[in-house]
Amino acid sequence: MSSLIASTSRRVFDFHGGIHPSEHKSDSNQTTISRAPIPPELILPVQQHIGKPAIITVAVGDKVLKGQRIAQADGFVSTHVHAPTSGTIVDIGDRPIPHPSGMTELCVILAPDSEDKWCELEPEEHYENLSIEAIQSKVRAAGIAGMGGAGFPTDIKLQPPQQDKVATLILNAAECEPYITADDRLMRERADEIVKGIEIIAYALQPGECLIGIEDNKPEAVAALNSAVKGTRIEVVVVPTKYPSGGEKQLIKLLTDKEVPSGKIPADIGIVCQNVATAAAVYRAVRFGEPLISRITTLTGQQFNQAGNVEVLLGTPISWLLENYGYQPSNPERLILGGPMMGYALHDRDTPVIKTTNCILAPANDELPLSDPAQACIRCGLCADACPAELLPQQLYWFARAQEHEKAEHHNLFDCIECGACSYVCPSSIPLVHYYRHAKSEIKQQRLDHEKSDRARIRFEARVERLEREQAEKEAKRQARADAAAKAQAEKALAAKNEENKDAMPANSGVDPKQAAIEAALARKSTVQQDKTSSPAELKEAWGKAQAKLDKMLDALDNAKENAPEQVEKLTRAVEKNQVRVNQAKQSYEKSQSENAATPSTAINSNAAPALSQADISQLETNLAKAEAKLANMSDSLTQAKQDQPELVEKLERAVAKNKVRVQAANQALLDARATLKQEEG
Amino acid sequence: MSLITTAILALAALAIAFGALLGFAAIRFRVEGNPLVDQIDGILPQTQCGQCGHPGCRPYAEGIANGEDINKCPPGGESTIQALADLLDVEPMALDAEHGEETVKKVAIIREDECIGCTKCIQACPVDAILGAAKHMHTVIESECTGCDLCVEPCPVDCIDMVPVDAGLAGWKWNSPSQSNIIATDAQPFKSISAA
Ligand code: SF4
Ligand code: SF4
Ligand code: SF4
Ligand code: SF4
Numbered sequence: 001m002s003s004l005i006a007s008t009s010r011r012v013f014d015f016h017g018g019i020h021p022s023e024h025k026s027d028s029n030q031t032t033i034s035r036a037p038i039p040p041e042l043i044l045p046v047q048q049h050i051g052k053p054a055i056i057t058v059a060v061g062d063k064v065l066k067g068q069r070i071a072q073a074d075g076f077v078s079t080h081v082h083a084p085t086s087g088t089i090v091d092i093g094d095r096p097i098p099h100p101s102g103m104t105e106l107c108v109i110l111a112p113d114s115e116d117k118w119c120e121l122e123p124e125e126h127y128e129n130l131s132i133e134a135i136q137s138k139v140r141a142a143g144i145a146g147m148g149g150a151g152f153p154t155d156i157k158l159q160p161p162q163q164d165k166v167a168t169l170i171l172n173a174a175e176c177e178p179y180i181t182a183d184d185r186l187m188r189e190r191a192d193e194i195v196k197g198i199e200i201i202a203y204a205l206q207p208g209e210c211l212i213g214i215e216d217n218k219p220e221a222v223a224a225l226n227s228a229v230k231g232t233r234i235e236v237v238v239v240p241t242k243y244p245s246g247g248e249k250q251l252i253k254l255l256t257d258k259e260v261p262s263g264k265i266p267a268d269i270g271i272v273c274q275n276v277a278t279a280a281a282v283y284r285a286v287r288f289g290e291p292l293i294s295r296i297t298t299l300t301g302q303q304f305n306q307a308g309n310v311e312v313l314l315g316t317p318i319s320w321l322l323e324n325y326g327y328q329p330s331n332p333e334r335l336i337l338g339g340p341m342m343g344y345a346l347h348d349r350d351t352p353v354i355k356t357t358n359c360i361l362a363p364a365n366d367e368l369p370l371s372d373p374a375q376a377c378i379r380c381g382l383c384a385d386a387c388p389a390e391l392l393p394q395q396l397y398w399f400a401r402a403q404e405h406e407k408a409e410h411h412n413l414f415d416c417i418e419c420g421a422c423s424y425v426c427p428s429s430i431p432l433v434h435y436y437r438h439a440k441s442e443i444k445q446q447r448l449d450h451e452k453s454d455r456a457r458i459r460f461e462a463r464v465e466r467l468e469r470e471q472a473e474k475e476a477k478r479q480a481r482a483d484a485a486a487k488a489q490a491e492k493a494l495a496a497k498n499e500e501n502k503d504a505m506p507a508n509s510g511v512d513p514k515q516a517a518i519e520a521a522l523a524r525k526s527t528v529q530q531d532k533t534s535s536p537a538e539l540k541e542a543w544g545k546a547q548a549k550l551d552k553m554l555d556a557l558d559n560a561k562e563n564a565p566e567q568v569e570k571l572t573r574a575v576e577k578n579q580v581r582v583n584q585a586k587q588s589y590e591k592s593q594s595e596n597a598a599t600p601s602t603a604i605n606s607n608a609a610p611a612l613s614q615a616d617i618s619q620l621e622t623n624l625a626k627a628e629a630k631l632a633n634m635s636d637s638l639t640q641a642k643q644d645q646p647e648l649v650e651k652l653e654r655a656v657a658k659n660k661v662r663v664q665a666a667n668q669a670l671l672d673a674r675a676t677l678k679q680e681e682g
Numbered sequence: 683m684s685l686i687t688t689a690i691l692a693l694a695a696l697a698i699a700f701g702a703l704l705g706f707a708a709i710r711f712r713v714e715g716n717p718l719v720d721q722i723d724g725i726l727p728q729t730q731c732g733q734c735g736h737p738g739c740r741p742y743a744e745g746i747a748n749g750e751d752i753n754k755c756p757p758g759g760e761s762t763i764q765a766l767a768d769l770l771d772v773e774p775m776a777l778d779a780e781h782g783e784e785t786v787k788k789v790a791i792i793r794e795d796e797c798i799g800c801t802k803c804i805q806a807c808p809v810d811a812i813l814g815a816a817k818h819m820h821t822v823i824e825s826e827c828t829g830c831d832l833c834v835e836p837c838p839v840d841c842i843d844m845v846p847v848d849a850g851l852a853g854w855k856w857n858s859p860s861q862s863n864i865i866a867t868d869a870q871p872f873k874s875i876s877a878a
Contacts, residue, residue: 047851101854374859434859441855453728456828459809460730460738630840637800637838645817648798655796655839 010211010237015253017388018242019421021178021341023217028300029181031308033189037324041090042110042315043352044070044081045097049145050152051077056108062089065119067291070108073140079153079355080143084293084313087112098337098354102347110315121289132160132204135286142285143355144292148172148183148246148275149338151356154282157272158204167270168256169207171198171279173214173221174239174246177339180359182296183276185309187214187221190280191228197279198234200286205272210234212276213251217241243341244419248273250388262415297321297353301336303328303362312353318360319349327362336361340368341420375428383422383432389415393422393432400439405446408439416440543585550582617673624666631659719747725765729757730808731830733782738808746770753777757829759784788829788844790822796841803833803842 047053054071064070064083071081091109096102122138124130130138140155160166171194175183187194202210212229214222216238225236239245239254249260252271260266266273277296284290293314300307305326312321318335321327335346338359346360361368383393391412399408416436423432634656641648723743734754736742746752752766753775760777767774777784792803792812799817804810811827814820822833822842834842847853 099851099854100856101851103851103854105851431859434856437856438858445853445855449727452828453726455826456728456730456809457723457739459811459826460728463808463810464738630838634838637798641798648817651796651798651839655841659840 010235010255012237012239013254013257015245015250015388016390017386017421018244018250019386019424020241021243021424023241024179024300025181025184025217027179027302028298028307028309029184031306033185033296033309033311036310036312036316036321038085038112038114038116038313039316039320040111041317042084042087042112042313043095043317043350044084044108044110044315045095045352045354046071046081046106046108047097048081048151048314048354048356049079050150051075051079053106054078054081056092056106058089058092058108060089060092063087063113064089064110065117067121067293068119069141069143069291070110073143073153077153077156079145080141080291081108082143082291082293083110084315085110085112086115086117096348096351098346098351098357100344107352123288124286127200127203127286130286132158135200135204138286138289139282142281142289142291144278144281144285145355146275147277147281147295147355147358149342149356149358151354154274154278157267157274158201160205161267161270164270166205166207166267166272167209168272169198169202169205169210170251170255170266170271170273171210171212171234171276172246172248172251172273173212173218173225173276174251175218176215176241176243176246177341177359178243179300179361180298180339181300182298182309182358184218184221186277186280186296187218188224191221191224193280193283194276195225195228195232195234195279196287197281197283198274199232200282201274201279202233207272211255212236213239213245213255215239215241215245243421244388244417247388247417247419249417262412292355295353295355295357297357298359299325299327299362300359301362302364302367303330314354315352317350317352318346321353321360322349322362330362330365332365334363334365336363336368341424342418371423371431372429374430377426377428377430380427382425382427386421386425388419388421389417391416396439397430397432397435400435403439403442405439405443409443413439413443539585539589543582543589546582546585550579617670617677620666620670620673624663624670627659627663627666631656631663634659716744716747719743721769722746722766725758725762725769726755727758727762727828729828729830731757731828731832733757735781751775751778754781756782756784787847788831789824789827789847790829790831790833791824791843791845792820792822793841793843794819794821796839798839800838802836802838806832806836808832 046056052074055074056071058064058070063086065086066083068083069080070083070089073080087110089108090111093107093109094104095107095109097105097107099105124138127135136155136158139158140153144154145151146154146157173183173187175181198210198212210233212225212234214225214236216222222236222238229236237255239251244250245254248266251273252258252260252266256271258269258271260269260271281292285292294311295314296309296311298309299321305328308325310321310325335349336343336359337346337351337357338344338361340361340363343359343361377394377397379394381394383397384391387393389412393416395411396408396413396416399405399411400413413436416433418433418437420433423430423434426432634652638649638652638656641652719740720743723740726739726743728739730738732738733756734742734745736745739755742750742755746766752770752772753763755762756777763777764774790811797814797819799814799819801814801816801820803820804812804814808830809826809828811823812820812833813823829844829847831844834844
């Protein structure tokens with residue numbers, strides 16, 4: 001191995017912290033990659049990448065060919081989804097997806113037809129014939145997303161930065177997480193594909209140099225790569241094994257001694273990182289036009305009889321792999337998606353393999369023992385020594401625990417790569433990373449809420465402003481009209497003086513029938529109100545409301561007297577009408593008061609009754625009153641609509657009918673409650 | 683004697699110079715508006731629902747700045763009260779039930795085929811989150827709706843529903859480990875082993 005390291009001339013740097021967990025790589029890297037059989041059903045989530053979910057472009061019952069697009073990228077940060085084999089779309093619906101939440105998400109379900117027939121592809125023997133844009137669009141069309149685990153759409157990373165050149169292209173082959181050997185096996189067996197893929201990526205990005213970073217625990221892969229890169233500008237750089245050397249920022253530090261500033265991405269310092277498996281996928285996409293429809297996944301852990309790496313079609317249910325590779329469930333069962341450091345528990349065996357699924361780990365109970373219950377932090381500082389991001393994990397822990405999100409942010413919580421090194425070394429077994437994840441998601445939520453409330457504030461203020469403006473405009477118009485009216489009035493008066501003897505105003509005769517109708521309506525309403533046995537409190541409320549309305553009107557009237565003389569008449573009429581209403585309300589309130597006084601026994605009884613049911617009843621009474629008011633409102637609209645909007649009548653009638661039922665229900669509920677109350681009293 | 687005079691003169695000159703400087707700074711760098719009200723307004727959820735008894739969040743912010751209780755905003759709930767208490771350096775208190783309870787976040791949805799296009803809801807919506815025109819179907823711009831509930835009452839045909847927001851995966855949050863003492867890889871609690 002030392003000869004291997006010596007063969008690379010380049011100086012390798014070091015990053016802060018890091019740990020050396022037991023590797024368990026040989027559990028799964030001894031056998032060649034096998035091909036998983038096609039399952040009876042493929043589950044294809046629309047979200048297999050970072051960004052917006054893809055939009056489904058097929059329907060249930062459609063026949064699709066292998067490689068055909070079934071969902072389309074939605075916007076810039078998104079990727080297409082393709083059919084991994086030929087078959088029929090049998091369902092589109094929510095299924096569990098690989099996610100720490102164990103939640104479901106929209107999936108397309110494909111029943112393979114065992115023909116495995118490709119759709120038409122567009123191969124290109126010489127990528128040099130293509131423009132950079134054509135390569136990007138080919139990669140985009142292939143739906144490739146970073147296969148190292150994050151799943152960032154690859155085509156975006158193939159766009160060279162506008163301002164400056166890419167200084168270094170780094171291929172991440174470190175695969176530092178214990179147990180996982182998918183990239184290791186891929187490099188051993190398909191190093192040429194990887195190197196050709198890197199050449200295509202380098203063609204698109206035109207980097208100053210191109211490095212493959214690989215840990216020294218994979219000597220076979222190093223050898224394979226070294227022979228594949230002969231004659232190219234690509235350099236294989238072997239770095240010492242230390243977790244997490246495969247972290248993007250850590251690998252950059254190891255290879256270039258550059259640090260990505262907090263809150264920045266590697267592209268900001270002229271570096272682009274890609275995963276080796278992604279490079280292989282890029283090669284197949286450009287050379288053969290093949291979309292990303294399968295990936296290599298490590299099946300490992302003592303509960304697998306045949307641990308190893310499999311090339312599996314995307315969408316293959318994990319349960320199918322478990323069945324086919326000799327899985328013995330431990331008791332209690334425990335399955336992990338990803339490695340032991342950064343993976344998460346699998347909630348449902350029928351979760352599918354997606355573009356980012358690099359490992360399925362089925363440890364025996366004693367193989368990866370659960371952590372002990374957390375103890376108090378003893379401020380030993382081991383976590384800070386181990387943290388590759390040079391954070392202060394114990395400090396972050398206190399802040400996260402106390403929900404002091406602002407302070408946690410000031411201590412660069414968002415630079416935490418969730419590598420788990422701190423939890424690993426913590427002698428008190430504190431689930432530190434979990435705290436950070438929780439705090440991060442809380443902060444993200446708060447940011448979203450804040451953004452939204454800022455937007456709401458702007459919209460609210462804009463609306464208020466608009467209303468004020470409209471009001472002012474109206475006011476100005478009204479003023480103009482009033483002036484004109486006053487002028488006209490003056491002229492009229494002048495004219496009237498000239499012809500003294502005129503008949504009485506005929507306007508009165510026009511008002512009368514309307515007035516009569518209003519009074520009739522009022523009378524109707526008051527009888528309705530008297531019909532229902534309203535509680536005194538409610539009547540008092542009604543009285544208060546009527547009084548308030550009257551007050552408002554009086555104000556308006558005063559106002560109008562000053563500014564809008566033409567409205568005075570109308571308002572005076574309205575005030576009169578309301579005065580009647582207030583009087584009625586007052587009367588009925590006083591009447592109910594006296595009735596109550598006349599039947600003191602009920603009053604006492606209801607006082608003695610349990611407060612809860614009394615409250616219930618008044619609640620029900622309000623409900624009923626509300627429903628009735630609404631019904632009245634609707635009926636009014638209906639009458640109105642019958643006159644001038646016949647097209648609405650039908651809808652309104654439906655609404656009225658619905659509301660009648662509601663009123664009845666409310667009434668019934670009230671009666672029932674009253675009866676129960678009485679029974680309780682009796 | 684002349685020494686004392688010089689000292690007094692020098693001090694007086696300094697006083698005048700600094701006085702002028704401060705006076706200038708006070709005018710030049712004057713802060714517009716009331717920064718405390720702005721800060722409080724920044725914490726309030728901007729639902730503009732009026733449940734606090736004010737016609738919007740900003741008037742309530744002004745009320746708080748003038749010494750009103752900080753526990754009257756149900757949509758903001760516990761976290762808003764906490765943030766306000768931190769800002770104003772007072773004891774956090776429980777939400778005043780008189781103004782309502784903290785409920786799950788909701789958005790308004792109009793059952794569009796029942797809408798008669800009366801525009802009443804538009805007039806009620808404080809953030810202009812409803813789109814429509816007279817006698818035409820109306821709809822809610824979900825991303826802008828604050829869930830204030832104000833459009834429900836005026837609708838004459840009752841076709842507006844308040845439904846809980848389902849943010850799906852994007853809205854999922856890691857739970858707090860202090861609630862469940864397990865790390866991510868052991869998200870299912872296996873009591874039997876951890877005891878062993
Ligand atoms: S999980 Fe975060 S805090 Fe802990 S060691 Fe890794 S980067 Fe540092
Ligand atoms: S390693 Fe654990 S106990 Fe030590 S300081 Fe960090 S959190 Fe505290
Ligand atoms: S749509 Fe309705 S619930 Fe939503 S903000 Fe407007 S008035 Fe409030
Ligand atoms: S209030 Fe109801 S009926 Fe009127 S426009 Fe709004 S949703 Fe449609």
